[in-house]
Each structure stands twice: as C-alpha cells, then as structure tokens.
Amino acid sequence: MPRIAVPETERIAWVDYSKGICIVLVVMMHSTLGVGNAAGGEGFMHHVVAFALPFRMPDFFLISGLFLSRVIDRDWRTYLDRKVIHFAYFYILWLVIQGAFRWPELAMTDGPVAVIEQFLLALIEPFGTLWFIYLLPVFFVAAKLMRNVPPVIVLALGTALQIADIHTGWTVIDETAERFVFFAIGWYAAPLIFAYTDRVAQNIGLAAIGLVAWAVMNGTLVHFDVAMLPGVSFVLGLMGAGAVVTTGVLLSRYKLAEALRYAGQNSIVVYLAFFLPMVVTRLVLLKTGVVTDVGWMSLIVTASAVITPLLLHLAVKKTGWGLFLFERPARFRLEPRSPALQPAE
Numbered sequence: 272m273p274r275i276a277v278p279e280t281e282r283i284a285w286v287d288y289s290k291g292i293c294i295v296l297v298v299m300m301h302s303t304l305g306v307g308n309a310a311g312g313e314g315f316m317h318h319v320v321a322f323a324l325p326f327r328m329p330d331f332f333l334i335s336g337l338f339l340s341r342v343i344d345r346d347w348r349t350y351l352d353r354k355v356i357h358f359a360y361f362y363i364l365w366l367v368i369q370g371a372f373r374w375p376e377l378a379m380t381d382g383p384v385a386v387i388e389q390f391l392l393a394l395i396e397p398f399g400t401l402w403f404i405y406l407l408p409v410f411f412v413a414a415k416l417m418r419n420v421p422p423v424i425v426l427a428l429g430t431a432l433q434i435a436d437i438h439t440g441w442t443v444i445d446e447t448a449e450r451f452v453f454f455a456i457g458w459y460a461a462p463l464i465f466a467y468t469d470r471v472a473q474n475i476g477l478a479a480i481g482l483v484a485w486a487v488m489n490g491t492l493v494h495f496d497v498a499m500l501p502g503v504s505f506v507l508g509l510m511g512a513g514a515v516v517t518t519g520v521l522l523s524r525y526k527l528a529e530a531l532r533y534a535g536q537n538s539i540v541v542y543l544a545f546f547l548p549m550v551v552t553r554l555v556l557l558k559t560g561v562v563t564d565v566g567w568m569s570l571i572v573t574a575s576a577v578i579t580p581l582l583l584h585l586a587v588k589k590t591g592w593g594l595f596l597f598e599r600p601a602r603f604r605l606e607p608r609s610p611a612l613q614p615a616e
Contacts (some may be wrong), residue, residue, distance in 0.1 A: 284523035284532065285468055286334060289515050291528075291535030293331040296323045298545045298576045298602035301400060303569040306553055314566025316573070322490055325498045326511020333512045335407060336414070337464065343418050352605040354411035358404045361602045362595070365543045366390070366398050372547065394454075397442045400546055404539070406446055410454045413447075422459045429455050433508075436501045453508060464516065469490030471520040478517050485514045534577060537584060540597050552576065563594040 300323070303316040342350065370393075374386045397405035417425055429452030437448040457464070471478045489507060492498040498507055522528050534541055552575040556568050587593045594600075 284438045285519035287532045287535035288522045289519035291531035294538040294541050295435040296327045299573045302549050302572040306569045310565050312565045316566050316569035325507035330512035330515040331449045331507030332453040333457035337461050339458040355408040356410045360599050433505050434501045468520050540584045541580045545576040548579035549576035
C-alpha cells in the first residue's frame with residue numbers, strides 16, 4: 272500500500288477533531304445508558320445516543336487504521352512493540368485499576384478465587400469499557416499478517432462478516448466481524464480519505480448541505496428502527512464515518528471547538544480513565560437529587576467523565592506523579608527509546 276505523505280510528528284487537525292467527536296460519543300453512550308438504568312427512565316440524551324449508534328464505533332476504527340500504511344512494513348519487533356505491547360500495557364494496567372473498584376465486593380461474596388477467575392477471563396474476554404484497546408492489537412496483527420493479500424479480498428471478506436451480523440457471545444469474535452472492515456477501509460482508503468478532506472475544505476457550503484441531508488437520513492432510519500439491520504448498518508457506518516470526518520474538517524477550517532480537538536488529541540486518556548468519574552458523578556447526582564431530569568443528569572455525567580481524565584492527565588504531566596497511568600515506561604518496551612516514556616497516543 273502507498274505510504275501517506277504526512278510526517279509522523281505532525282498532527283492533523285481534522286483527525287483530532289474527528290477523534291474528539293468519537294470519544295465524546297463513546298463516553299456519552301456509557302454515561303447516558305448508565306444514568307437511564309440507574310434512574311429508571313430516559314431523557315433527551317438517549318435520542319442523541321441512538322442517533323450516533325450506526326457510526327460511533329465505525330468511525331473510531333476507520334481513523335485507527337488511517338495511518339497504518341506508515342508502519343505496517345516495519346520489522347515485527349518494532350511493530351509488535353508499538354501496536355501490541357503498547358496497548359497491552361494500558362489494557363492490563365487499567366484492568367487492574369478498574370478491578371480494584373469492582374472486585375473487592377466479588378471477593379467478599381464469592382471468595383478470592385472468583386477474582387482470579389475474573390482477571391484470567393479478562394485476558395481472553397475484554398473487560399468492561401476496555402474492549403476497544405483490547406481489539407486494536409488484534410486488528411493490527413491481522414493487518415500485518417494480511418498485508419500481502421489483495422485489498423479487494425480483505426474488504427470483501429470484512430464486508431461479508433459485517434453484514435452477516437454474527438453473535439457468538441464472545442466480544443473478540445463478534446466485534447472483529449462487525450468492525451474490522453472499517454479499520455481496513457481506513458487503512459486501504461487513506462489516500463482517498465485525505466483527498467476527500469481536501470475537497471471538503473474547498474467546498475464548505477456543499478459539505479454543510481451534505482451533512483444536513485445525511486443527518487436527516489440517519490435520524491429517520493434510526494427512528495424507524497432499521498438503521499442496524501444487516502447491510503443497512505454497514506452503509507450507515509460508512510456514511511456516518513464520512514460525516515464525522517467532514518465535521519472534523521469544518522471545525523478545523525474555522526478553528527472551532529478547540530476543547531473538542533484537545534479531547535481528540537488525548538482520546539485514549541479519556542477512554543482509559545472516564546469510568547470512575549462517570550460512576551462517581553452519577554452516584555452523587557442520584558444521591559443528592561440536585562438534578563432529577565434524566566437528560567440533564569446524563570449530560571452532566573458525560574461532561575464530568577470527559578473533562579476529569581483530561582484534568583488528571585494535565586496534573587500528572589505537571590507534577591510527574593503517576594506518569595505511568597498514561598505513558599508507557601521504557602521497561603515495558605521491547606527496545607529502548609528516548610524519551611523514556613511513550614505517550615498513550
């Protein structure tokens with residue numbers, strides 16, 4: 272595959288904006304559904320979550336594959352270090368951190384053996400909200416193994432698996448079948464995607480009209496419960512990913528919502544650490560009753576779950592305490608590198 276002519280040190284604004292949109296939507300989904308379940312009702316945020324369902328994860332995986340052509344031909348040692356061990360480190364670390372809040376009760380009720388069983392199970396069945404960074408190394412290894420397979424075969428197989436709507440109960444199997452094709456599209460179609468973003472930047476008005484038309488169509492299909500039907504979900508996933516990318520280009524064009532771009536630059540920080548502030552904020556709101564509307568509760572919990580990890584990250588960088596939470600120490604690398612710590616992204 273052709274390499275992308277973008278320096279590795281250069282950040283692309285629309286990519287950060289798009290990732291920011293994706294991570295906010297992911298946190299919103301967990302926050303809103305959690306509040307709804309705890310409060311026993313639904314609010315206006317549930318409609319936003321439903322609207323984003325067709326494209327929330329497809330776009331995240333598409334962007335994850337966007338720069339793969341820059342690194343896929345590197346030697347296996349370097350590749351595994353950056354694309355497997357990197358994510359494995361954060362998965363295991365945050366598995367233990369999340370487990371520290373969940374497992375004590377399990378130990379008291381079912382004994383310490385149950386905790387060990389839960390930990391071992393989490394090595395083959397992704398734990399809670401961490402499934403995305405568990406799946407990425409699987410996709411990166413699969414792509415490396417298939418790099419000499421004709422793209423048309425990989426895309427045809429991926430599309431067939433996505434449309435097949437496979438449900439085995441095992442996250443790795445089910446999510447790979449549903450998501451890998453979008454990762455592969457990001458990989459193979461990267462030059463086309465960058466060319467598309469250049470066209471969007473030159474045709475702002477037409478792009479805005481297209482976004483409105485897409486939003487009406489997506490919302491209509493979601494409303495009538497047909498958006499996630501086999502085949503339809505694949506098309507809407509692609510179109511929604513294009514809409515998120517287009518929105519990212521428009522926001523970067525006018526330098527709007529810089530906070531969203533910052534969240535995108537640090538999306539893995541938010542992804543790793545949003546769980547605890549989400550739960551704490553939800554409990555506080557439910558216990559105090561200061562806000563009773565489910566929609567507003569969901570919005571507040573979402574904001575807290577996005578902002579708190581970013582503030583924690585800033586504090587960690589400023590004080591130097593807890594850097595290992597978001598930056599991988601050199602001793603967890605296959606090869607030495609300077610600086611000693613590699614950022615989570």
